[in-house]
Amino acid sequence: MAANFVSRKRRPGTDRKKRVFHRRKVCRFCADSNLVINYKDIKSLRYFTTERGKIIPRRISGTCAKHQRSLTHAIKRARTIALMPFVGTIDYN
Amino acid sequence: MVHFQKTQYPNIPIFQVSKDARVRKPFSYNNLYPYRRSFLDKSEIPQENLLTLNIFYFSNIGSISHPLLWVCRALYPKGGFMRRYETIFIIDNDLSEEERSPIFEKLKDLIQQHNGLQVMVDEWGTKRLAYEIKKKARGYYVCLDYCGSGTLVDEIERFFRIDDRALKYMTVLLDKDVDIENVKEEIAKAEEAKAEKAKAAQIDTPDVDPTDEPDAESKTSDKQENETLENEITSPENNVEEA
Numbered sequence: 001m002a003a004n005f006v007s008r009k010r011r012p013g014t015d016r017k018k019r020v021f022h023r024r025k026v027c028r029f030c031a032d033s034n035l036v037i038n039y040k041d042i043k044s045l046r047y048f049t050t051e052r053g054k055i056i057p058r059r060i061s062g063t064c065a066k067h068q069r070s071l072t073h074a075i076k077r078a079r080t081i082a083l084m085p086f087v088g089t090i091d092y093n
Numbered sequence: 094m095v096h097f098q099k100t101q102y103p104n105i106p107i108f109q110v111s112k113d114a115r116v117r118k119p120f121s122y123n124n125l126y127p128y129r130r131s132f133l134d135k136s137e138i139p140q141e142n143l144l145t146l147n148i149f150y151f152s153n154i155g156s157i158s159h160p161l162l163w164v165c166r167a168l169y170p171k172g173g174f175m176r177r178y179e180t181i182f183i184i185d186n187d188l189s190e191e192e193r194s195p196i197f198e199k200l201k202d203l204i205q206q207h208n209g210l211q212v213m214v215d216e217w218g219t220k221r222l223a224y225e226i227k228k229k230a231r232g233y234y235v236c237l238d239y240c241g242s243g244t245l246v247d248e249i250e251r252f253f254r255i256d257d258r259a260l261k262y263m264t265v266l267l268d269k270d271v272d273i274e275n276v277k278e279e280i281a282k283a284e285e286a287k288a289e290k291a292k293a294a295q296i297d298t299p300d301v302d303p304t305d306e307p308d309a310e311s312k313t314s315d316k317q318e319n320e321t322l323e324n325e326i327t328s329p330e331n332n333v334e335e336a
Contacts, residue, residue, distance in 0.1 A: 039265075040236075077263065079223070081181050081263045082183065082222040082223045082226060085223040
């Protein structure tokens with residue numbers, strides 16, 4: 001009876017465990033202290049945006065909270081002065 | 094907003110929050126007092142001009158709010174009077190160099206009027222804009238680095254807002270408290286470095302005479318060649334169109 005009870009509690013979806021390999025992501029600004037986040041330096045900022053110009057979230061890029069904050073700040077500054085697009089792509093010359 | 098200029102020292106009464114000001118929350122007291130005292134020590138204001146106010150202020154709210162304290166804050170800004178700013182502005186790309194230069198002169202005047210210090214003008218040149226501004230795809234970027242107070246920034250931004258030649262501007266605060274002498278040293282160093290670079294460049298190319306005449310000639314000839322090349326390139330297309 002007890003075994004029955006346990007099996008009933010399991011829902012069908014949870015049986016399969018997702019085993020995704022997580023690589024430990026390291027904040028690249030913490031790893032290398034020489035890197036400076038600057039809104040004028042578009043080439044390095046472009047790495048942290050998607051092709052469409054969106055800011056890549058922390059959970060994907062792996063930057064730490066502190067540096068992500070300054071990154072978003074820099075990217076938004078670059079956007080206001082038309083160095084980076086708000087939306088859409090730009091061909092960098 | 095009370096704007097305070099350095100030249101107005103002797104005429105205005107200066108409020109000083111006395112040491113025994115009883116402010117309930119210690120952090121707000123700390124916020125108010127120490128930098129103000131250090132500023133007063135540094136400044137050359139005679140003691141007679143200082144009005145010491147005893148502010149007994151008990152508030153149930155954590156943050157302190159009192160008109161007199163607002164005045165204090167306006168008079169003695171947290172970071173001192175000199176701040177370092179950077180203004181990036183985009184000039185209309187269609188303007189020629191001669192039409193551009195009055196803008197820089199005007200900025201220089203503005204900075205001088207407000208007791209500022211122009212550190213550097215960095216012209217990035219023509220760049221493609223990430224999005225169209227005033228229906229224009231290209232702009233001439235200039236980065237102006239200077240020291241000054243908030244009033245100077247207001248003036249510069251007002252100038253850009255009125256002026257049609259500037260497409261867009263953005264001011265960024267670089268440093269809240271700046272020692273002018275340090276900045277001046279920095280400028281001098283930068284200029285030295287520039288001069289050395291120029292020297293090095295000259296040494297690297299000793300064959301080129303300092304007189305630029307032959308250079309200029311060769312350049313013009315190059316240009317002509319390029320033009321002819323372009324013509325050659327474009328001509329077949331024309332032919333195709335004609336055909």
